[in-house]
Amino acid sequence: MTTLRTPGPTLGVVGGGQLGRMLAEAASPLGVEVVVLDPTPDCPAAPVARDQIVADFDDEAGIRELAARADVLTFEIELADQDVLERISEDTGTPVHPKPSTLRTIHDKLVQKRELEDAGVPVPPFREVEDADDIRAAIDDYGAPVMLKARTGGYDGRGNVPVESKAEADEALESVAGPAMVESFVDFEREVSVIAVKGDDEVATFPLGENVHVDEILRETIVPARSSDAAAERAYDVARDVLEVMDGRGVYGIELFETPDEEILLNEIAPRPHNSGHWTIEGAANSQFEQHARAVLGWPLGSTDLRSPTVLTNLLGDVDEEQRAELGDIDRLLETPGANLHWYGKRQVRPLRKMGHVTVSAEDEDADVEDLLETARKLEDAVTFRN
Amino acid sequence: MTTLRTPGPTLGVVGGGQLGRMLAEAASPLGVEVVVLDPTPDCPAAPVARDQIVADFDDEAGIRELAARADVLTFEIELADQDVLERISEDTGTPVHPKPSTLRTIHDKLVQKRELEDAGVPVPPFREVEDADDIRAAIDDYGAPVMLKARTGGYDGRGNVPVESKAEADEALESVAGPAMVESFVDFEREVSVIAVKGDDEVATFPLGENVHVDEILRETIVPARSSDAAAERAYDVARDVLEVMDGRGVYGIELFETPDEEILLNEIAPRPHNSGHWTIEGAANSQFEQHARAVLGWPLGSTDLRSPTVLTNLLGDVDEEQRAELGDIDRLLETPGANLHWYGKRQVRPLRKMGHVTVSAEDEDADVEDLLETARKLEDAVTFRN
Numbered sequence: 001m002t003t004l005r006t007p008g009p010t011l012g013v014v015g016g017g018q019l020g021r022m023l024a025e026a027a028s029p030l031g032v033e034v035v036v037l038d039p040t041p042d043c044p045a046a047p048v049a050r051d052q053i054v055a056d057f058d059d060e061a062g063i064r065e066l067a068a069r070a071d072v073l074t075f076e077i078e079l080a081d082q083d084v085l086e087r088i089s090e091d092t093g094t095p096v097h098p099k100p101s102t103l104r105t106i107h108d109k110l111v112q113k114r115e116l117e118d119a120g121v122p123v124p125p126f127r128e129v130e131d132a133d134d135i136r137a138a139i140d141d142y143g144a145p146v147m148l149k150a151r152t153g154g155y156d157g158r159g160n161v162p163v164e165s166k167a168e169a170d171e172a173l174e175s176v177a178g179p180a181m182v183e184s185f186v187d188f189e190r191e192v193s194v195i196a197v198k199g200d201d202e203v204a205t206f207p208l209g210e211n212v213h214v215d216e217i218l219r220e221t222i223v224p225a226r227s228s229d230a231a232a233e234r235a236y237d238v239a240r241d242v243l244e245v246m247d248g249r250g251v252y253g254i255e256l257f258e259t260p261d262e263e264i265l266l267n268e269i270a271p272r273p274h275n276s277g278h279w280t281i282e283g284a285a286n287s288q289f290e291q292h293a294r295a296v297l298g299w300p301l302g303s304t305d306l307r308s309p310t311v312l313t314n315l316l317g318d319v320d321e322e323q324r325a326e327l328g329d330i331d332r333l334l335e336t337p338g339a340n341l342h343w344y345g346k347r348q349v350r351p352l353r354k355m356g357h358v359t360v361s362a363e364d365e366d367a368d369v370e371d372l373l374e375t376a377r378k379l380e381d382a383v384t385f386r387n
Numbered sequence: 388m389t390t391l392r393t394p395g396p397t398l399g400v401v402g403g404g405q406l407g408r409m410l411a412e413a414a415s416p417l418g419v420e421v422v423v424l425d426p427t428p429d430c431p432a433a434p435v436a437r438d439q440i441v442a443d444f445d446d447e448a449g450i451r452e453l454a455a456r457a458d459v460l461t462f463e464i465e466l467a468d469q470d471v472l473e474r475i476s477e478d479t480g481t482p483v484h485p486k487p488s489t490l491r492t493i494h495d496k497l498v499q500k501r502e503l504e505d506a507g508v509p510v511p512p513f514r515e516v517e518d519a520d521d522i523r524a525a526i527d528d529y530g531a532p533v534m535l536k537a538r539t540g541g542y543d544g545r546g547n548v549p550v551e552s553k554a555e556a557d558e559a560l561e562s563v564a565g566p567a568m569v570e571s572f573v574d575f576e577r578e579v580s581v582i583a584v585k586g587d588d589e590v591a592t593f594p595l596g597e598n599v600h601v602d603e604i605l606r607e608t609i610v611p612a613r614s615s616d617a618a619a620e621r622a623y624d625v626a627r628d629v630l631e632v633m634d635g636r637g638v639y640g641i642e643l644f645e646t647p648d649e650e651i652l653l654n655e656i657a658p659r660p661h662n663s664g665h666w667t668i669e670g671a672a673n674s675q676f677e678q679h680a681r682a683v684l685g686w687p688l689g690s691t692d693l694r695s696p697t698v699l700t701n702l703l704g705d706v707d708e709e710q711r712a713e714l715g716d717i718d719r720l721l722e723t724p725g726a727n728l729h730w731y732g733k734r735q736v737r738p739l740r741k742m743g744h745v746t747v748s749a750e751d752e753d754a755d756v757e758d759l760l761e762t763a764r765k766l767e768d769a770v771t772f773r774n
Contacts, residue, residue: 001715001716001717001718003714004714004717004730004743005712005713005714006712006730006732007734008730024435025415028408029409029727029729030728030730031730031743033434047394047415047420048412048415048435285724285725285748286727294721300718300722301722302721302724303723305724307748324392325392326390326391326392328390329388329389329390330388334389334686334687335689337689337690338672340416340673343393343395343416343418344418345393345418346393347393347394364752
């Protein structure tokens, strides 16, 4: 049986960006404390964390200090170094969740796809790329375009290059420094995601979200997704199969393609709370951040039930060049019933940087998500980054 | 128009107990930082506040430091010293909300009742007590029992003494050290409260809560209250009249009696977020803590709409003597859909000390609050303070 003590358990979190900040906000009501490690002094999580250790994500001394202060280690960025985490966890006895082996699998998209395919998870056709001939062979097999992906290091679409024809293969491969893989381009009906939680001996999934990306960066998530019940059920099944492959407790963001014939294919996995799950703070019974805290501690999971249909819109840096962060004209946003602001506290705004987000939640369960989406877009349009 | 900057505005809060902690949790998504002043090292708010200044609530040097770091000063305890706050605010130019003059009014229950009566707020019959004869005269006028109250320093029922007969008058007066007043005992149908927000040029009220007290300490709040619509409307009218008397922005907890003939009478006012408003974190569109942050900063208020019927139950120290805080058997609480835990992080548990609270929110708007109340009581019964 779980027991609360004071001071409560401490989560040691590698990374102190907005995910760490929202994790600290959600951990506090449970009596759980958060210490973050992040190289940026006064990182977004710092004002609400117990402490920040200023160190690089793979800094061994810093992570040892984090492990010494924590009851469990976790991470909010895939850039966490699995080898360092594994070694320090073994040395100190402080567990890491999700497990470093999961990071290792996810870090290499080719390894990831192979393991998932072996486990029966539906993935788009893919192959390893050793030279440009492999890309041309993929175009022969799958048809153009294909998606060339760096095997490691990419996120928010970085390292992904669409290849429209065989003639582009050499140039595309050059633009992806390092090992690569190629995937069939999925002509999807919509992009969706399942935020899934792996607990001690239970799993849970949040209601399906529908994601709108522009330039491969998430702009909006609409919940519930405008998918059929059958497609949603398939997505939950795929998410549960994915969790079988993942080792260690925690929240996983599982991005999926839904095809025109309502098939579900895996796109990407993030072994952490995910941008497309931020709607859960207002829209679900217990948020993805609370669930992550519970899961990594080995506590019982909470309810993932929908509280009300909710649309999330990101506040991206709508500026031409880096400058001091200043978002004006937020009155309408603050005044709109059902709207909630989340500002991440980043000092500088850069083009397309994630500076915050807004959710718009319905007042009743039968609300039309189209109306929520319209409201969210108007609110996002009304705010302005000052130059 | 309101503008967000990073670092955001800082609230300097006198007091760092659970109210300060929940204020910090709610301020963070708005990009608002919190610094608290509290004499207890590592007070409940410390893990989620930017900083704690360890100093007594009336420590002039400490409050000067707080004012220097803050854009606006506020307080989470009535014990804040109005004179010190007023002087430091004048010296430093850092505004205080609510205004110290409001604290001055509220601190003296006799002054408070007189000002409110003058403003047309319905209050139970009362009179000043200079000696025991005044108590006996009150019994003649109002009938027994009457309620003898210390004019200053009381909260959670401390300093309130029911007087059943004239024979008890002398002894009762001795037990109340210092100036006193006496009030007609209200034979109420139920106790209710309105959490009201005074903004820059707007006021807002949360839906009426029904409060269950035992030994004058709040045990449960039921929302919506089981009052008629007419009684609820009268309560909102009274709350708005009370805000007219209060000077300065912020959240006010307004405790009321509802009589068997559905009249509303004022009981007590807290010039701060109130225990009977903790349900708003899950149950309302924007919580009392978020509204307090918005109000004191002069930002637009958010929506006070009900999200779903919600019952709050306090986790009071169910122990015989002071000991290290340890609450066991919380699994059922963690697993119950709609239940949310708030643990305040106090090191020591004492008999009847407020250690945390639980809310149980309905899944749909037509839910029966009786069912929620039953669930909340079972959850509260299931947890155990370990000896």
